[in-house]
Amino acid sequence: MPEHLTLQFIKFLRGRGYLITRQRRKIAETVFSTPGHFSVEDIHDLLQRKKVSASKPSIYRTLNVLIKSGLVVQYRIGRRFNRFIIVRHDQHYDHLICTKCGRMMEFKNGTIEEQWSQVAKDHEFVITNPRLEIFGFCKKCRVKWPSVNQPAISLGHP
Amino acid sequence: MPEHLTLQFIKFLRGRGYLITRQRRKIAETVFSTPGHFSVEDIHDLLQRKKVSASKPSIYRTLNVLIKSGLVVQYRIGRRFNRFIIVRHDQHYDHLICTKCGRMMEFKNGTIEEQWSQVAKDHEFVITNPRLEIFGFCKKCRVKWPSVNQPAISLGHP
DNA sequence: TTGTGTGCAAACGATTTGCAGTACC
DNA sequence: GGTACTGCAAATCGTTTGCACACAA
Numbered sequence: 178m179p180e181h182l183t184l185q186f187i188k189f190l191r192g193r194g195y196l197i198t199r200q201r202r203k204i205a206e207t208v209f210s211t212p213g214h215f216s217v218e219d220i221h222d223l224l225q226r227k228k229v230s231a232s233k234p235s236i237y238r239t240l241n242v243l244i245k246s247g248l249v250v251q252y253r254i255g256r257r258f259n260r261f262i263i264v265r266h267d268q269h270y271d272h273l274i275c276t277k278c279g280r281m282m283e284f285k286n287g288t289i290e291e292q293w294s295q296v297a298k299d300h301e302f303v304i305t306n307p308r309l310e311i312f313g314f315c316k317k318c319r320v321k322w323p324s325v326n327q328p329a330i331s332l333g334h335p
Numbered sequence: 336m337p338e339h340l341t342l343q344f345i346k347f348l349r350g351r352g353y354l355i356t357r358q359r360r361k362i363a364e365t366v367f368s369t370p371g372h373f374s375v376e377d378i379h380d381l382l383q384r385k386k387v388s389a390s391k392p393s394i395y396r397t398l399n400v401l402i403k404s405g406l407v408v409q410y411r412i413g414r415r416f417n418r419f420i421i422v423r424h425d426q427h428y429d430h431l432i433c434t435k436c437g438r439m440m441e442f443k444n445g446t447i448e449e450q451w452s453q454v455a456k457d458h459e460f461v462i463t464n465p466r467l468e469i470f471g472f473c474k475k476c477r478v479k480w481p482s483v484n485q486p487a488i489s490l491g492h493p
Numbered sequence: 494t495t496g497t498g499t500g501c502a503a504a505c506g507a508t509t510t511g512c513a514g515t516a517c518c
Numbered sequence: 519g520g521t522a523c524t525g526c527a528a529a530t531c532g533t534t535t536g537c538a539c540a541c542a543a
Contacts, residue, residue, distance in 0.1 A: 195522085195523095196516085196518075196521090197518095198523060198524080199516085200523080200524070218507095232525045233525095237508065237509075238523085238524090273458055284457075288446065288447075292444055297431065300440055300442070304469060315458075353497085354541085354543075355543095359498085388499095390499070390500050392501085392533085392535085
């Protein structure tokens with residue numbers, strides 16, 4: 178399954194005239210074998226643990242290409258909470274994302290999807306990645322943040 | 336209306352033991368008389384044009400307090416696209432947000448709201464900022480950016 | 494008077510870039 | 519062989535912080 182996605186990426190590279198380098202292959206393999214979400218730092222650490230060299234700039238550059246390929250999506254939760262996740266083409270899920278601990282929970286809701294498509298159509302708007310993210314505090318983190326009206330984010334986020 | 340919000344902010348400051356300084360008042364006045372979304376840079380420029388001194392650190396610090404007060408919400412679209420908007424307490428709207436030009440369009444959809452409340456309830460999740468944001472490309476920008484993949488839809492996005 | 498807020502300059506940290514060397518095709 | 523990619527170091531840029539001074543209460 179991870180190999181499948183790596184191959185899809187290689188195919189994308191080939192199709193767009195990108196070179197298929199050792200680093201790109203290794204970075205993609207690492208990304209696609211990571212469950213859940215990951216950061217640039219995560220990938221860098223995982224590669225080092227595997228004794229594979231790939232510099233941070235290369236990881237950034239490759240992640241950009243991965244995003245262009247549509248296989249990976251980027252999320253920003255607060256200032257220092259930059260995460261990436263793998264897009265699943267077979268069936269996509271929507272997410273509840275905790276802005277405190279970064280936990281993601283999946284769900285699916287057809288009614289919402291129908292509604293948002295209609296709204297976008299009405300406004301001649303192109304939704305780039307049809308995926309719903311609901312930000313807030315998960316079960317574990319809500320205890321510490323009792324005031325529900327507190328906005329999801331603050332300058333100088335925890 | 337802007338004065339009304341500034342007063343509400345002053346009241347908040349007083350209630351929480353914050354000092355009511357010239358800068359905080361001026362920054363709040365500027366923020367609340369800005370239609371649509373704005374950046375730290377915008378506020379800084381507007382104040383300079385009015386010959387009012389307020390340093391950037393002060394603007395950042397005051398925006399933090401404004402966010403704490405719940406009168407302003409922060410959005411991040413990409414790395415260098417940090418925007419703030421005023422929360423309207425009377426009636427809230429959802430937004431279509433263009434990730435290219437930053438344009439925001441308002442809409443309202445009761446069905447979606449009912450659905451997401453239910454989803455959150457099912458997962459014991461606290462939505463911090465009940466507001467739906469759909470990211471994508473607006474009418475003007477869709478031509479130039481036909482296939483870029485970005486996180487698209489969020490509820491209470493940071 | 495007392496302590497919080499301000500402004501400056503410097504620090505910070507994630508991300509980006511210039512450039513010389515490397516490696517893919 | 520030629521061009522795109524890598525890695526290093528340095529630059530970037532928005533944001534934060536330390537500190538001396540100013541000012542609201």
